[in-house]
Amino acid sequence: MTDARTAEANPPWEGLRGHELYAACMHEARMGNRQAMDRLVTELTPLVWQVARGNGLDRHSAEDVVQTVWLVLFRHLDQLVDPKALAAWLITTTRREAQRVGSRKQLPVPLTDELAETVPSTQPAPEAEVIRADRDRQLWNAFAQLPQRCQELLRLTVLAGRAEYRLVADALRMPHGSIGPTRGRCLQSMRDLLETQGGSV
Amino acid sequence: MNEGSTFPDDTFPDDRALLAELGRVVDDIDAPPDDLVARIQFALALEDLDVEVAQWERSGELAGVRSTDQDTVTFTVRDLTVMINLTKIGKSYRIDGWLVPAGQYEVEVRVAGHDSSSTIADDVGRFVLHEVPRGTTQIVVHVGVDSSRRTVVTPAVVL
Known part of the structure; x- marks a missing residue:
């Protein structure tokens, strides 16, 4: 508990940005640090959301796809070695998921x-x-x-x-x-x- | 209304101005829901993240209406379909569910801020959960037995 609190006060990714932030969070997340996962989610959910919406999903479907993408990421985090590839991986996976869901029900976005x-x-x-x-x-x-x-x-x-x-x-x-x-x-x-x-x- | 005057010809002389305005409008109109990050974080707060993610199915009428008095929602993953019927009773729900194909699997309902409740489906795949609190909800199904056991989860939604 004490450890968790210390980590919260001064996490290893404090003050980092971009790829350095992703690298630090991914490293910590691999070791089971849930706060590191939460940090990545906070940082990159807007990007994932825009990709989902940009691929023709209505807002509810987009919400589900965004969650799916994150669950898939953390399931396979070990396979994503290069932190520089994280954002591209998120974009690609989101497009694929969006197309899978979208092909089942084609909805415009009025x-x-x-x-x-x-x-x-x-x-x-x-x-x-x-x-x-x-x-x-x-x-x-x-x-x-x-x-x-x-x-x-x-x-x-x-x-x-x-x-x-x-x-x-x-x-x-x-x-x-x-x-x-x-x-x-x-x-x-x-x-x-x-x-x-x-x-x- | 403002006949044609909203955008005089020189409103967006260059791409940068248009892009900046568009950025603001997209942020205003189509930002992610305020609680989405919190819901994702809740959905991720599973002990074991080796899971498959099911898709919620929503018919046209159901889209956007996730909390009426009585609601049937279906979610699927590869070879499993789970249909749940929600009955609102006071401040909580009763969930009647069916697994197709049937299997005596453990079904767990996680609600943010509450203890999760679970039950085992019967031999025809039916299960009932009483007094499930309302709120951000995720359903977890443990399919199969022993070595072939795998876990299916839904995205977290507000029920």
């Missing part, structure tokens, strides 16, 4: 009321809030109309600060140099969609 309601209403002035909510809705709808591959790429590169560009390319099996141009085309499609729907909202 802006449902469920989603619309999750838009937080923390803006100061109601007027500004309405305008912003309108904007957000238009952006979201344009985004939702993009081809799935665009949606996935944009979701992943929007998170680029956290997930690296290179591993996004690897996981999507795209040449590194084509990420930028492909993303540019996706954004242009989005602009076109915004323009055509502009007057109809």
Whole structure:
């Protein structure tokens, strides 16, 4: 108990980031440290979530797939030797799981009321809030109309600060140099969609 | 509404501005549920992580509705299907379940913040668990005997 408390106060991964953080946590997790597992889950669940959603799963299915991916990871942690491969492994496994689940029931991802309601209403002035909510809705709808591959790429590169560009390319099996141009085309499609729907909202 | 004025032509002159805005909208509208990390951590807090993960099945109507008075939920993994019927009784549930194919396997229900309860399915694969507390729930089935014993778990959901 004392040990656990000490570890909690000053875990070996304290202050680390990126691959160094993953390496330290994976090492500890292999030795049975549950806090190290929890740390990885906290750090990388947003990435796994975006991949699941970017592959066309509704939110409930995405929740289940995200959990499945983590359970599979910790079952096979010994086989994943290189901490640098962790994020790519998560992306690849999530895509595979998402496709497996998605092939059983093909659902589009429209802006449902469920989603619309999750838009937080923390803006100061109601007027500004309405305008912003309108904007957000238009952006979201344009985004939702993009081809799935665009949606996935944009979701992943929007998170680029956290997930690296290179591993996004690897996981999507795209040449590194084509990420930028492909993303540019996706954004242009989005602009076109915004323009055509502009007057109809 | 704001006829066409929401996005003047020069609103997103460059990719960076559009990307930044999109990032914010995706974060606002489609962030993971607040309790997802906690649920994953609960699902992972198993003694032995050598498990297979079952998939919850949800029909269209059930999606999003996980806690009505009476609910039937099914989950499957490879060669095993588990159907559970939840009956709300006061603050807890009675769970009536069936394993297909039948087997006298141990079925355990873990609920966050409570002791887990377990039972053994009968020879036709039926099992009943009384007074299961509501909350973040994971079902664990120990399939087979001795050396061929394996463990199947569900993702944790709020029931």
